[in-house]
Amino acid sequence: xxxxxxxxxxxxxxxxxxxxxxxxxxxxxxxxxxxxxxxxxxxxxxxxxxxxxxxxxxxxxxxxxxxxxxxxxxxxxxxxxxxxxxxxxxxxxxxxxxxxxxxxxxxxxxxxxxxxxxxxxxxxxxxxxxxxxxxxxxxxxxxxxxxxxxxxxxxxxxxxxxxxxxxxxxxxxxxxxxxxxxxxxxxxxxxxxxxxxxxxxxxxxxxxxxxxxxxxxxxxxxxxxxxxxxxxxxxxxxxxxxxxxxxxxxxxxxx
Numbered sequence: 218x219x220x221x222x223x224x225x226x227x228x229x230x231x232x233x234x235x236x237x238x239x240x241x242x243x244x245x246x247x248x249x250x251x252x253x254x255x256x257x258x259x260x261x262x263x264x265x266x267x268x269x270x271x272x273x274x275x276x277x278x279x280x281x282x283x284x285x286x287x288x289x290x291x292x293x294x295x296x297x298x299x300x301x302x303x304x305x306x307x308x309x310x311x312x313x314x315x316x317x318x319x320x321x322x323x324x325x326x327x328x329x330x331x332x333x334x335x336x337x338x339x340x341x342x343x344x345x346x347x348x349x350x351x352x353x354x355x356x357x358x359x360x361x362x363x364x365x366x367x368x369x370x371x372x373x374x375x376x377x378x379x380x381x382x383x384x385x386x387x388x389x390x391x392x393x394x395x396x397x398x399x400x401x402x403x404x405x406x407x408x409x410x411x412x413x414x415x416x417x418x419x420x421x422x423x424x425x426x427x428x429x430x431x432x433x434x435x436x437x438x439x440x441x442x443x444x445x446x447x448x449x450x451x452x453x454x455x456x457x458x459x460x461x462x463x464x465x466x467x468x469x470x471x472x
Contacts, residue, residue, distance in 0.1 A: 236318045253311060259466055261467075281452055284316065398419055
């Protein structure tokens with residue numbers, strides 16, 4: 218399949234253009250030629266030297282990641298930036314990135330994947346960012362005890378051996394859950410306003426402890442990497458349906 222065809226299909230499915238003014242990431246085809254033939258696609262959470270090297274070893278033509286290499290452009294192609302980009306160019310490996318568009322996709326996205334693990338129902342977009350959303354919320358068919366929610370996530374997410382942390386400040390039963398993966402603690406107030414009993418995210422900030430305690434809401438910190446493998450795995454399944462060979466490059470950080 219032509220590279221341009223893969224890129225166009227991904228951009229359309231992920232509504233990449235709708236996030237152009239909202240995301241510091243250069244989403245879409247970030248590094249690559251105008252045209253190439255794509256037979257094998259590697260997917261990974263992070264576009265870093267290890268995933269690039271492993272994609273080259275897998276003889277991939279395209280690497281699809283959630284966290285790319287360009288966040289507002291490159292000032293200089295030296296040092297670590299050069300070391301990451303050079304193997305892409307030397308091996309004719311294109312790089313496609315989907316950051317916030319993949320967070321916000323209500324079927325293929327990261328938050329949708331976490332909601333699947335929790336078997337949430339009556340789902341709706343959550344995590345407002347301008348006119349878009351980067352998360353999801355829903356209700357549990359059978360309410361969770363706080364420790365049960367934490368244990369469900371810990372058992373089903375690739376945390377790299379890191380325990381899932383629970384800030385246990387909410388009600389005894391959790392029925393309404395809001396999710397923003399990665400670094401989503403800034404959406405705590407929106408979760409409270411939406412009537413959520415718990416906010417599930419990847420990593421926290423110092424102030425979220427006191428904010429959650431004062432608001433009477435649980436916060437579950439399940440790991441940035443662990444909550445963001447779902448999107449790229451969904452894209453892996455999608456491009457397989459298009460007839461392309463794929464491989465998932467798992468490089469957990471434990472963070």
